[in-house]
Amino acid sequence: MATPPLDCAVIVPVLNEVDNVEELTARVFAALGPLEGEILFIDDGSSDGTPDLVERIAAADRRVRLVRRVGRRGLSSAVTEGFLSTIAPVVAVIDGDLQHDETILPQLVEAVASGGADLAVGTRYAGGGSVGEWAAARVRISRFATRLSAGIMKTQLSDPMSGFFAIRRGLFLDIAPRLSQRGYKILLDIVASHPAPIALAEVPYSFRTRVAGTSKLDGAVALQYGELLLDKLLGRILPVRLIMFGAIGLVGTVVHMALLWLGLAVAAFAFPVAQALATLGAMTFNYTLNNALTYRDRMRRGWGWIAGWASFCAACSLGAFANVGISTLLFSDAWGWWLSGLAGAAIGSVWNYAATSWLTWRRR
Structure with missing residues (x-):
């Protein structure tokens, strides 16, 4: 009997998230419900057993796949490799730390699959979305980074720092050659690299607090964000x-x-x-x-x-x-x-x- 075609793929870039992999897998498939989907874990060289666990899950469930990266690091480039590793018409991206609300995945996918949007973004800053239990200082930093990005976005987003979105795969492939692939903000890279505004839908959600594992946010993330802004502003003139x-x-x-x-x-x-x-x-x-x-x-x-x-x-x-x-x-x-x-x-x-x-x- 022929296997039904994929409705969507969910890309999960991971680095040392062994304590979250099984729970995330179960939650994503539960959220997708009747949608035919697959999960692609893109591992950047985890040392805590994350890829081994994903392999064991994948051995029992063909809807789960693992892409190992050797000698390469960075969330943006990991996500790009995920897009190049699937043929699903709609591709979603979600973090591997359980902080994104996977229950809105069907809304993100449907917004794109229906043709109403080419890009659907989970937002913390519009329509009742929330940053959860963030400290005031982190909220100010996020808001400041959002304001800095306004000048390079062709499509104005309420939450360009979001790493939770779905996009038509064909559109991503068109944009891919122009991507900077610097740092962690792949969504901002996408909307800054496309030459025209993208048909957009935004779905609010509340950001969760990390339970297991350690945050990857550090000073290097801020530096990489600055690099992305510089590349989009001056990259055509100077590397x-x-x-x-x-x-x-x-x-x-x-x-x-x-x-x-x-x-x-x-x-x-x-x-x-x-x-x-x-x-x-x-x-x-x-x-x-x-x-x-x-x-x-x-x-x-x-x-x-x-x-x-x-x-x-x-x-x-x-x-x-x-x-x-x-x-x-x-x-x-x-x-x-x-x-x-x-x-x-x-x-x-x-x-x-x-x-x-x-x-x-x-x-x-």
Whole structure:
């Protein structure tokens, strides 16, 4: 007998959610009721047994599938892989921590399946929705992030920070090549990447408090959110990595000057020695921050950190020579000292970015 076609798929990105997987699976299928659906767990390298548990559940229920990701991290890219792994016409996304109200899944799916909307979003900020037991500080942060996103959204959402939504799969596939896939806010990425407003439905729900597992929210999430905003605002002009690399370089200049002053005024080193130590210190500072922030998806650790530091210093030393040589040439050609210096610094920075991106942090 032929298997009925899928009505929907539910993507669940997970990282160390072993205590929630069974309960979430049961709740989702109970909520879907007569709808023909499947659940795709997209695992980002859990170390608590989450993928093993999903495999055992999937062995007994063909509606459950597991996608393991190796060497890749990030909720947005995980969700994208989920969309590429199903043929269901409507695809929903829900967190694996039981904080989203799965009982509204049928409403989200039906809003899209009926043709009334191409995107249906579970919202905490409209129509009786609620953030639950959030502290006042977290509410303010969420509201502030929502206001920041207004300028890049083609479709205005009451809750662009939501990770709970359903969308027509064909529409997502059309948008996918334009996605930044940075950080955790895949919904915002979707509405910012589509060139025109999307037919929208919003379904209110109350956000729950996490019971098991640990939250993945940390300082890196805020940084990744900022990267997404920058990419949508300036990505067509400058790569976000180059912007971050340059910003760290500016801070590194302050570090360099501080170390130079310490070497001269406190340690009483000769200028060449103080300058050399300051240069090495600033390079180490820049490398450390770029490794942790700009290239955290390719972060070097252990012995690789040391090898990366050596290649970074070597590449930046060549950049310093280019900086000095070009600025000197321009200065001798009657350019002003400040313009010559800025031109040399800019060219040196671009060299450092290109060289270290390939030499120090290229994907292996």
